[in-house]
Amino acid sequence: MREKKYKLGEYEFDTYEEYLEAEDDLKKIDLITQEVDINDIDVAVRLYTRIRNKEIVFRSKVGVNFFMYLSDIVANQSIAMVEEKRTEENLKLKNKKSARKYRIAGIVCVLAAVGLFGYFSYASYLEEQTALEMKRLQEMQNMTGHFIREEAPKQNSDEVAIADSVEQETEDNSKEEQTDTQVQELPEILPEFVEMHEENPDIVGWLEIEGTVINYPVLQSTEDDGQFYLTHSFSRKKDKNGSLFMDDRNDFVNRDTNLIIYGHNMKSGAMFGTLKKYLEKGYLEEHKTVTFDTIYERGTYEVIGAFLSEVSYQDEYTFRYYNFLNASNESEYEAFLVNVAQLDALKRGPLDAKYGDELLTLSTCSGYTEEGRMFIIAKKVK
Numbered sequence: 001m002r003e004k005k006y007k008l009g010e011y012e013f014d015t016y017e018e019y020l021e022a023e024d025d026l027k028k029i030d031l032i033t034q035e036v037d038i039n040d041i042d043v044a045v046r047l048y049t050r051i052r053n054k055e056i057v058f059r060s061k062v063g064v065n066f067f068m069y070l071s072d073i074v075a076n077q078s079i080a081m082v083e084e085k086r087t088e089e090n091l092k093l094k095n096k097k098s099a100r101k102y103r104i105a106g107i108v109c110v111l112a113a114v115g116l117f118g119y120f121s122y123a124s125y126l127e128e129q130t131a132l133e134m135k136r137l138q139e140m141q142n143m144t145g146h147f148i149r150e151e152a153p154k155q156n157s158d159e160v161a162i163a164d165s166v167e168q169e170t171e172d173n174s175k176e177e178q179t180d181t182q183v184q185e186l187p188e189i190l191p192e193f194v195e196m197h198e199e200n201p202d203i204v205g206w207l208e209i210e211g212t213v214i215n216y217p218v219l220q221s222t223e224d225d226g227q228f229y230l231t232h233s234f235s236r237k238k239d240k241n242g243s244l245f246m247d248d249r250n251d252f253v254n255r256d257t258n259l260i261i262y263g264h265n266m267k268s269g270a271m272f273g274t275l276k277k278y279l280e281k282g283y284l285e286e287h288k289t290v291t292f293d294t295i296y297e298r299g300t301y302e303v304i305g306a307f308l309s310e311v312s313y314q315d316e317y318t319f320r321y322y323n324f325l326n327a328s329n330e331s332e333y334e335a336f337l338v339n340v341a342q343l344d345a346l347k348r349g350p351l352d353a354k355y356g357d358e359l360l361t362l363s364t365c366s367g368y369t370e371e372g373r374m375f376i377i378a379k380k381v382k
Contacts, residue, residue: 006018006019008022008023008026008062009026011060011061011062013060016279017279017280018060020276020279020367020368021059021060022060022061022062022063023367024059024060024267024367025058025059025060025062025063025066026062027267027367028056028058028063028267029062029063029066032047032056038070038073039073041073041074044070044073044074045074047070048067048070048071048074051067051070130233130239130241133233133234133235134216134234137196137217137234138215140192140195140196141192141193141196141206141217186253186296187253187296187297188296189295189296190293190295190296190297190298192206192293193205193206193293193295196217196234197295199234199235200219200234200235200236201222202219202220202221202222202229203217203218203219203234203295204218204219204220204246204252204294204295205217205218205252205292205293205294205295206218206291206292206293207244207261207290207291207292207362208290208291208292209287209289209290209291210287210289210291211286211287212274212277212287213269213270213273213274214271214272214274214275216243216244216263216271217234217243217244218243218244218245218246218261218292219234219243219244219245219246220245220246220247220248220250220252221245221248226247226248226249227245227262228245229242229243229244229245230242230245230262230264241264241266241268241270241271242263242264242271243263243271244261244262244263244271244272245261245262245263246259246260246261246262247259247260247261247262247322247325249325250325252294253294253296255358256325256326257324257325257326257327257333257358257359258324258325258326258327258336258358258359258360258361259292259358259359259360259361260322260325260361260363261292261360261361261362261363262363262364263275263362263363263364264364264365265364265365265366265367265374271364272362272363272364273364275362275364275374275375275376276364276366276374278303278306278374278376279306279308279345279346279374281346284303284305284306284346284376287303288302288303289301289302289303290302290303290360290362290378292360299360299380300380300381301360301378301379301380301381302378302379302381303376303377303378304351304352304353304377304378304379305340305341305344305351305376305377306344306345306346306374306375306376307321307340307343307344307345307374307375307376307377308343308345308366308368308372308373308374309321309343309372309373309374309375310369310370310371310372310373311371311373319339319342319343321336321339321340321343321361321363321373321375322361322363322373324336327355330355333355334355337350337351337353340377345374351377352379353377353379357379357380358379358380359377359378359379359380360377360378360379360380361375361376361377361378362375362376362378363375
């Protein structure tokens with residue numbers, strides 16, 4: 001039986017993962033060629049240097065061919081510049097007026113190169129500031145959160161069972177006592193989030209997946225626009241990377257059945273740029289543990305599946321995973337699991353979850369189709 005091939009233009013790939021990497025590289029190349037003229041020697045040299053120094057990373061033969069093409073431009077234009085310089089010197093001897101035109105052209109080229117350098121420098125400056133802010137926040141979270149998590153005493157199974165029973169009884173009593181006119185008293189904020197909460201009250205917690213670059217604060221917009229943090233950083237400044245943010249419909253205090261966190265699929269790998277790796281064979285098993293601490297409670301989750309879907313129009317009667325926030329009964333919960341299992345990108349079968357398990361969904365964009373989405377689901381570990 002002939003194996004399925006994935007094609008992208010004139011390129012052919014053996015696996016879907018290779019196809020996705022090539023697609024990302026092609027988008028990156030399109031963005032570069034739209035922003036700058038790669039036939040300009042100054043631009044070509046700068047791009048060549050950045051790729052060689054791995055400041056710009058390509059992961060497929062599409063990117064490799066682009067780099068080779070860029071190398072040819074640099075080599076050919078270097079030769080052309082030498083010839084042009086030689087011609088310029090000859091013209092200087094023949095006609096001073098003509099030589100003056102070449103000097104002006106040279107000045108224009110220098111100014112263009114300086115302008116391009118300024119553009120890249122400013123973009124690099126913004127990226128550096130974002131990285132510094134994130135590093136500062138990570139240090140704030142790590143200094144307290146990881147220490148407390150590691151120092152917490154372990155409970156035996158009997159203690160856990162008793163604690164769960166008491167906790168459930170307390171929750172049930174609390175829900176019975178609450179009325180619509182009562183103002184809910186919020187829990188005490190965990191130590192590692194106190195300072196961050198003072199800086200930005202929109203913070204709801206921190207998400208980390210060990211062995212990946214995903215180690216970020218999670219916010220929830222109090223603006224009218226629930227997607228405010230799609231284009232803004234923790235400090236509420238405009239940022240192309242955006243931030244990780246929770247669905248504005250979610251209640252993380254009186255915890256919903258399913259908390260949904262969104263993030264950009266950045267080409268640099270930032271935010272949820274590496275989430276698509278869960279579609280690769282074996283990656284899920286090696287990166288099962290997800291830590292998501294809300295500002296009031298610490299939590300550990302186990303990834304149970306990775307999926308591909310797409311945003312549906314309002315008049316389309318299709319399953320929308322991003323609309324499942326709460327299950328009022330077991331039937332609703334099971335229906336969600338069945339529908340999600342049909343989207344399972346790696347065909348692992350039924351999901352290892354049952355009614356009562358608290359879920360966490362991490363969602364990002366995917367280029368596999370128009371309005372495509374990729375997401376993973378994890379269940380909370382008691």
